[in-house]
Amino acid sequence: MSYKLPYFKNRRRGNTFLRFFIVICLFGSFLLIAHKFNLFKKKYPPVQNASLVLSIDYEWEKRVEELLFSKPLSYYIERDIVGTVVKAGDSFLSLLLNMNISGKRSDEIYRIINSVGLKTIYPGDSVEIKKGVAGNLERFSILSKSFWYTIHWKDSVVRVEKKPQDITTYTCVINGTIMSSLSEQMYECGVSDIITGKFADIFAWDINFFTDPRKGDIFQIVFEQNYADGKKAGYGDILAARYTNEKKTFYAFGFRDSSDSIMRYYDENGKAVQKEFLKAPLRFSRISSGFTHKRRHPVLGIVRPHLGIDYAAPTGTPVAAAADGKVIYAGWKGGYGNYIELSHGGAYTTTYGHLHKIMVRSGSRVTQGQTIGLVGSTGLSTGPHLDYRMKRGSAFVNPNAVTLPSRDSIGIDRKADYERVKVAGLIAMNTRFADKSGLQILHISKPESTGVVVKEIALNQGVAK
Known part of the structure; x- marks a missing residue:
């Protein structure tokens, strides 16, 4: 006589949480035992060459110091050097302020560097500074065009040199x-x-x-x-x-x-x-409203012409003059907020509305590309943008459609x-x-290089004060 075991269709498989808890306890016990018997203790390989100093493991770094060098690594590796690269829009002052150099010292550096021929900096130039143990500035270097300009401070004398690079x-x-x-x-x-x-x-x-x-x-x-x-x-x-x-x-x-x-x-x-005119008077933006004779005003809610281009951009974005011209008006103008109007000599006029800041005065001359203001949201505006308009004679024209000579x-x-x-x-x-x-x-x-220029200037003689 044979018997068959009953088949339980919904047979329970046990408590999943309980099994997970047991596994975690076992794993934790293993880690405690491993720590007690130093199972994970680091075993250092034999030192073979100095390339090991690149390790960021400071315990291992100390061992390399003992075996390879008679002096600590800090003597061989200048950890107190700070470097940066000049970006578009940087000024000499802003660059050095970002490197924690005071305005007074920045002015000193500029005058010293200027004495050997560096008049301006360019995007892509490399800058390095080295500070001493007490935080005092010991060296300033800038690679501009094909020259290294370096200033060394020592006691009451500053040494500046202009050294050509093999570019x-x-x-x-x-x-x-x-x-x-x-x-x-x-x-x-x-x-x-x-x-x-x-x-x-x-x-x-x-x-x-x-x-x-x-x-x-x-x-x-x-x-x-x-x-x-x-x-x-x-x-x-x-x-x-x-x-x-x-x-x-x-x-x-x-x-x-x-x-x-x-x-x-x-x-x-x-x-x-x-x-004669730029296609757009600013960078890094998008058009939020185009030139049209029928647009529902975002603030007033009525349909009326929008005879310009709205460029949405962050507050503070520089706004440039679209062409050479003269400032007819610069100030507050009702719904346009801070507003600038430029005359461009012939038949053209351009306007710039809702500015956060105006950077020109009425009656002044401007050149194409010159920053005249900053994007804002003044007047009747729902967000930061530039309202840019162009007139030919007395009629508004679409800046994106007009053909310019x-x-x-x-x-x-x-x-x-x-x-x-x-x-x-x-x-x-x-x-x-x-x-x-x-x-x-x-x-x-590879062009031929020219000679080195070196100057020593006493700090009490005025140029480096």
């Missing part, structure tokens, strides 16, 4: 396609926002990089990258550039003026890419020189690595 210039070309944004594509290729900003500035009169770029747009840039002692030493000029937006291609070729050697940019026909063209006497520069740029973009995306090197050059 190697790489002429590079970058080929890219917009997938998200220009800045994002450049970053993926390992190129700084410095070049992105320069590129955007070159085409600022034709392309509004807040609204115009589309996925699939193609860009090419030929530019200079400098290296000193194997380290990046900033960027040089953009030599040539091309941007294709919705089947329309824009060119820019760098050509130095014969009188002042400033790099200026011209299109494929020799016309200046710089126009170029400033000038290549003179006949320099036409042949420009053609050679243009052809070189086209060859670089069309034949060298034309089918390869990303960053490529076209040429490497």
Whole structure:
């Protein structure tokens, strides 16, 4: 006679929480036993070379000191050096204040550095400072262009030197396609926002990089990258550039003026890419309201024309003059809040509303690109933005639709020189690595260096007070 065990369809499997609690207790007991018998005690390998000093394990670092050096590592490694890189918008004072150097000492440093020829700083410049044990400043260094400028303080004498670096210039070309944004594509290729900003500035009169770029747009840039002692030493000029937006291609070729050697940019026909007006008077924004004859006002709730462009941007964003001109009005103007109106000589006038701060006075002259105010939300406004408007004669026009003339063209006497520069740029973009995306090197050059300049200045003689 056989028996079958009964089948329990809903048989209990036990208490899950209880089993989990038991496992945790067992694991904790194991850790206590391991700690007691030093099962996890660190066993140091034999020292073979000094590369081990790179370890961040300070107990191991002390052992390296004992075996390899007669002095502590702090003697060999300058841990008290602080460095930074100059960014767009930095001033000499703001840069040093961010490095915890007082305004008085910053002024001293500037006057000393100025005495050996450094008049201004540029984005990409490298700055280092070294402080002593007591926190006193012992050394200040800046790599600007192709020179190291260094100040040493000792007792009552300061020593300043200007030393040329062996700068190697790489002429590079970058080929890219917009997938998200220009800045994002450049970053993926390992190129700084410095070049992105320069590129955007070159085409600022034709392309509004807040609204115009589309996925699939193609860009090419030929530019200079400098290296000193194997380290990046900033960027040089953009030599040539091309941007294709919705089947329309824009060119820019760098050509130095014969009188002042400033790099200026011209299109494929020799016309200046710089126009009378910027496409947009600020960076880092989005259009929150366009030019229209019918818009419901966000505050008043009524439908009326909006004969300008609203650029949404954070409070404090710099606002630039769209063109050279004269300030007709700068002050409060009803619903526009803090308001600026500029006259541009001919038939054009531009206005800037809802500013947080006005930085010009009525009657003063301004130049294209000059900061005239800061974005705000004054007057009838629901958030920080710039209300930008343009008039031609007495009628408002859409700043994004109006066709603006170029400033000038290549003179006949320099036409042949420009053609050679243009052809070189086209060859670089069309034949060298034309089918390869990303960053490529076209040429490497190493200019001859000049002599070292050294000065010693007594601190009580005025220049370094």
